[in-house]
Amino acid sequence: MAFISSGYNPDKPMEDRITDIGPRKYDEFYPPVIAKNKGQWLYHEYLRPGVLVHVAKSGDEVYTVRCGGARLMSTTHIREICEIAEKHCDGYLRFTTRNNIEFMVDSKEKVEPLIKDLEGRKFDGGSFKFPIGGTGAGVSNIVHTQGWIHCHTPATDASGPVKAVMDELFTDFQSHRLPAHVRVSLACCLNMCGAVHCSDIAILGYHRKPPMIDHEYLDKMCEIPLAIAACPTAAIRPAKVELPNGKKVNSVAIKEERCMFCGNCYTMCPSLPLADTEGDGIVIMAGGKVSNRISPPKFSKVVVAFIPNEPPRWPKTVEVIKKMIEVYAADARKYERLGEWAERIGWERFFEKCELEFTHHLIDDFRDPAYYTWRQTTQFKF
Amino acid sequence: MAKHETPMLDQLESGPWPSFVSDLKQQAEVRAKNEANIEFQIPRDVVEDLLGVLELSYDHGRTHWKHGGIVGVFGYGGGVIGRYCDQPEQFPGVAHFHTMRVNQPGGKFYKAEYLKQLCDLWDFRGSGITNMHGSTGDIIFLGTTTPQLEEIFYEMTHKLNQDLGGSGSNLRTPADCVGQARCEFACYDTQDLCYDLTMEYQDELHRPAFPYKFKFKFDGCPNCCVASIARSDLSFIGTWRDDIKIDQEAVAAYIGGEIPPNAGAHSGRDWGPFDIQKEVIDNCPTECMWMEDGKLKIDNKECNRCMHCINVMPRALHIGDDRGVTILAGAKAPILDGAQMGSLIVPFMKAEPPYTEIKEKVIEPIWDWWMEEGKNRERLGELMKRQGLQKMLDVLGFEADPRMVQEPRHNPYIFWKEEEVPGGFKRDINEFRKYHQR
Numbered sequence: 001m002a003f004i005s006s007g008y009n010p011d012k013p014m015e016d017r018i019t020d021i022g023p024r025k026y027d028e029f030y031p032p033v034i035a036k037n038k039g040q041w042l043y044h045e046y047l048r049p050g051v052l053v054h055v056a057k058s059g060d061e062v063y064t065v066r067c068g069g070a071r072l073m074s075t076t077h078i079r080e081i082c083e084i085a086e087k088h089c090d091g092y093l094r095f096t097t098r099n100n101i102e103f104m105v106d107s108k109e110k111v112e113p114l115i116k117d118l119e120g121r122k123f124d125g126g127s128f129k130f131p132i133g134g135t136g137a138g139v140s141n142i143v144h145t146q147g148w149i150h151c152h153t154p155a156t157d158a159s160g161p162v163k164a165v166m167d168e169l170f171t172d173f174q175s176h177r178l179p180a181h182v183r184v185s186l187a188c189c190l191n192m193c194g195a196v197h198c199s200d201i202a203i204l205g206y207h208r209k210p211p212m213i214d215h216e217y218l219d220k221m222c223e224i225p226l227a228i229a230a231c232p233t234a235a236i237r238p239a240k241v242e243l244p245n246g247k248k249v250n251s252v253a254i255k256e257e258r259c260m261f262c263g264n265c266y267t268m269c270p271s272l273p274l275a276d277t278e279g280d281g282i283v284i285m286a287g288g289k290v291s292n293r294i295s296p297p298k299f300s301k302v303v304v305a306f307i308p309n310e311p312p313r314w315p316k317t318v319e320v321i322k323k324m325i326e327v328y329a330a331d332a333r334k335y336e337r338l339g340e341w342a343e344r345i346g347w348e349r350f351f352e353k354c355e356l357e358f359t360h361h362l363i364d365d366f367r368d369p370a371y372y373t374w375r376q377t378t379q380f381k382f
Numbered sequence: 383m384a385k386h387e388t389p390m391l392d393q394l395e396s397g398p399w400p401s402f403v404s405d406l407k408q409q410a411e412v413r414a415k416n417e418a419n420i421e422f423q424i425p426r427d428v429v430e431d432l433l434g435v436l437e438l439s440y441d442h443g444r445t446h447w448k449h450g451g452i453v454g455v456f457g458y459g460g461g462v463i464g465r466y467c468d469q470p471e472q473f474p475g476v477a478h479f480h481t482m483r484v485n486q487p488g489g490k491f492y493k494a495e496y497l498k499q500l501c502d503l504w505d506f507r508g509s510g511i512t513n514m515h516g517s518t519g520d521i522i523f524l525g526t527t528t529p530q531l532e533e534i535f536y537e538m539t540h541k542l543n544q545d546l547g548g549s550g551s552n553l554r555t556p557a558d559c560v561g562q563a564r565c566e567f568a569c570y571d572t573q574d575l576c577y578d579l580t581m582e583y584q585d586e587l588h589r590p591a592f593p594y595k596f597k598f599k600f601d602g603c604p605n606c607c608v609a610s611i612a613r614s615d616l617s618f619i620g621t622w623r624d625d626i627k628i629d630q631e632a633v634a635a636y637i638g639g640e641i642p643p644n645a646g647a648h649s650g651r652d653w654g655p656f657d658i659q660k661e662v663i664d665n666c667p668t669e670c671m672w673m674e675d676g677k678l679k680i681d682n683k684e685c686n687r688c689m690h691c692i693n694v695m696p697r698a699l700h701i702g703d704d705r706g707v708t709i710l711a712g713a714k715a716p717i718l719d720g721a722q723m724g725s726l727i728v729p730f731m732k733a734e735p736p737y738t739e740i741k742e743k744v745i746e747p748i749w750d751w752w753m754e755e756g757k758n759r760e761r762l763g764e765l766m767k768r769q770g771l772q773k774m775l776d777v778l779g780f781e782a783d784p785r786m787v788q789e790p791r792h793n794p795y796i797f798w799k800e801e802e803v804p805g806g807f808k809r810d811i812n813e814f815r816k817y818h819q820r
Contacts, residue, residue, distance in 0.1 A: 004421055008536035013456040018539035020584035026488030026573040034563050041566040043697040046646035054564055062564060070402040074409035075501035075510040082494035091494040095514055097608045123404035125395025136647030145517060148439035150524055152449035159402045160394055167397030176650035192715035193517045195613035232718040262717055267449060277443035290612045292604035294667055294690050297611050299721050311440040312390040334653050335665060369720045
């Protein structure tokens, strides 16, 4: 493994340096039919789940085949995507915001061979490489975060629970039977890189134990003021601590009842780890949306306070989500999003129908917004 | 024979959904065989160690990654996130496993040739593991060592004409929807505005000068496919001010069952014949539609552009022609004070190159205010909460508009300014006492 230089000279870092050039420009990668008809599209239609046609004013058509994918992806897999794009789509492709892969062709005859090719590709373990779906009134791909594969603060894994949930929801990825689309998201801690707070169903990793304090190393590894400032609830204060060997060190003390388990202190100070096998697990939230369609965007609400991590397939999490979707599918009106349905029937009825227990954890007690979630009317259902 | 046993992860290979475990295993095998004779610049068995450390996390129910460490490329304060394994002896291949964020192209359109160049670079100098894409929108390169960072950056900028994305207290990599490239609902060119602002603000993107992160996202219409309204400090959402265009023949075709409603999105169940009254008119949040002599009528003045009717009948109804953006500010995930949705600050603004009004009347004054007043790690939405929407309007020089609120205030505790009250606040107590005894 000999080091091979790119041409970069570490002694003269500014020599020939190129900076601030930004991304490649979007139109370098437009398929010709897109470049030609940009801004001139007339309408679209789903020909079957996962297959769209867009028709332009010029009469041109672009057919899109949408495939699910794990967003954690190897170059081997990307090269296979490229091979498919070169074989069927003159080398063009795109990804969606929800980590789907879209292959576009400019005529109807090219669609069936593409679909056939995609459907025939499986991993050695047996799963599909390119399942077609993710459109219309179904479940699209889960957007998610890193989890245990790459992050320092997760309270659960991301790729594993997503795989387990999508295996269970697979038929809804490939069909249009639901009242409206259902967006599922996962964030592996409450910092929510995945911004799951406005999803129909959100899977959220959550810690439940305050950080441990590595007194012996804390002052050596951390800037104490930064660790203190990082705490959103002011639970951390400076403290002098006597180690078992009698040595006095500068460290911190934590008001445990104030801790909201966010891990921000750990981000600033590695001597405050909070991950814990029993403490960590999953919160389920439901009823959010980002679209302005019919009703305004909504935040997701916590409907299950805690489910333990159950690797490798998170059966309880999967079961709760599956149940919610089945009840919603049976009970909601056409076009009604999960949150709109829950509001129409009332959250008390939602818990009853989804067979979820309502515990005190589900009543908001965090600062001002809490008050606006309490019931201030006699209108409720028995 | 795999380097590490992975009995838990192996259970994630079955089932229909694409298995990341199977993909990682195939990648480990490709690297082991190395048929392309790549002179790997980081350990060849890096993916095997990645599987191994993940299996250990599945066993422990805890992550085995340490955070941070200051790593990066010279002159940039973002784009690279340091990552170290807390079991380096057991998994030396991933002992140093840094992330690089690569600024994705608009609309996430690619040509295979370019993607393969990225793969070549990442196989040679990194793990070959990516996220397509990260939550913010970047292409994520997962896992390389410190000495490779400058080399990757050098090759990326010199050979691929490609820059890194943002991280830390920077402008984060802006992201857009597919927009006018392939969507008839897009009210402005999301990709062009996204690209233009990304290029205009390269300095803000690469060199941290902000109190905290700052995100732009661009949605072409109120359907909000990139969720800008929920997750960007400045959310640009396409809209129009004139009338929805109606093709009455197509309306009749929907009513007659010749065209499937909602573009066929409900094809998986028998919902009965399409009922325009029930499915469109009665679902309209402003009740601004009705049928008259077999024709669909819209009182456009009362329409709030929720998109429902257009979504249900995309062949019959089309967005108006007087188009622009609605701008909302301050959305963020729940840390700290709870989640915040974007709040409306500009009901309508034209969005046409060179976007001077957007830059000079909105973005730059907001940044000046936030950089002056924002506390360390305070998002724009939190500053807005702390100082108030009125303060923000003051900073921007915008007039208050009822479109900016859901409803007027619930309390009369108005902080009147001295100049708003005739005669000001300075009064003569002795003059007052002439008429009011002590």
